Amino acid sequence: MRFIPTFVKALASASVLSSVALPAAGRALVQHHEPRALLDVCAAIDLNAIVNLLPLGIDLGAIAGLDICLCLSALPLSITADVHLQALVNLLGLADVNALLNLLINTGPGSKHCKYPPGATPICQTNDPCGFQCPFPLKKEGDQCVCAPPYSECNGKCGLFPKGCGSSSVPRSKRDLKMLLSARGGPTTLEEALATCKTGESVCGSNAKPGWECINTQKNLESCGGCAVPNPFESAAPGVDCATIRDVSSVQCTRAPARC
Known part of the structure; x- marks a missing residue:
């Protein structure tokens, strides 16, 4: 019986396909290697919301009631890598699950337009869809990644500069740092x-x-x-x-x- 995919495609066509076309976010995601802020759309999703979008009688079993956090940039990879979402794929097919999740991410009550500092790694969490992790040794402060003590910035780089900041200063190597910390007892x-x-x-x-x-x-x-x-x-x-x-x-x- 193919009524489920047909239903999902009809449901998705009205809003998903148009809402996915986010020009600014799309360009930022493609050019994420450039030193600029990243843009994405993320949302905490209650999988019960999918039940409300499906025809009556469709049982999602054990995954009903689970909360997940997803971003548009992670689709469809996160679908194939998630054990729980695989149950949905087995029921509806990858294309339809992808369409449903696009719909929920774009229009759900927990939908957030996220902007990340340059170099940050997005970490979507149900309590913080726009969460991110700063690259070491930068530290997260608010919505920015900053160079915080004991590190300092020198010539555009954040690190340890025992000889001060000069035109040729470079951060202390990890090997030297390990030796220094070992001498201090760790x-x-x-x-x-x-x-x-x-x-x-x-x-x-x-x-x-x-x-x-x-x-x-x-x-x-x-x-x-x-x-x-x-x-x-x-x-x-x-x-x-x-x-x-x-x-x-x-x-x-x-x-x-x-x-x-």
Whole structure:
């Protein structure tokens, strides 16, 4: 029976196709590599809203009532990577699920037009659809990424400059920083520990000494979306151990937002 896809396409054609055409956002997303602010449209979505858009008698089962956060720029990749949305794909098909989510993101009550600072990584959360993470060592302050102490800005770069800022000054290398921190007995703050991590990594807790480690929570199966074990410096948003999910043939951790 094909009445579901036909219904979805008819529903979507009235508003989704026209609302997706966001010229400013589209250009910014295509040119995201340029040093300018990013634009996107994001929304916290109650999957029960999809039930209200479908013909009577369509049961979404266990996914009904779940809350998710999605951005237009993440579609359709986030659909194929999300275990819960896969249940919708099996019922309606990828094209129709994509159309429904476009409709809800653009017109739902939680829809937000998001603007991110240059270099920031968007992090869509149900309580903050326009959330973002600043590239290290920049720190989030309000809607901006700033170079905050103990780091300083020199020649357009944010880093540690032990010899002061000159025309040839360069930030201290991670290797030198690790040696310095080791001589002091190790990092004492989250900022110091984070300074030893690679780009895109977070400081998470560890059962082995020194009690923390650098993990990419956008890709790590055992700490997906956040640290499965909080770091010893401050509480961190919990992640998901994708490897423990049952009744699925395979799992992966994907970004925007990070989920199994």
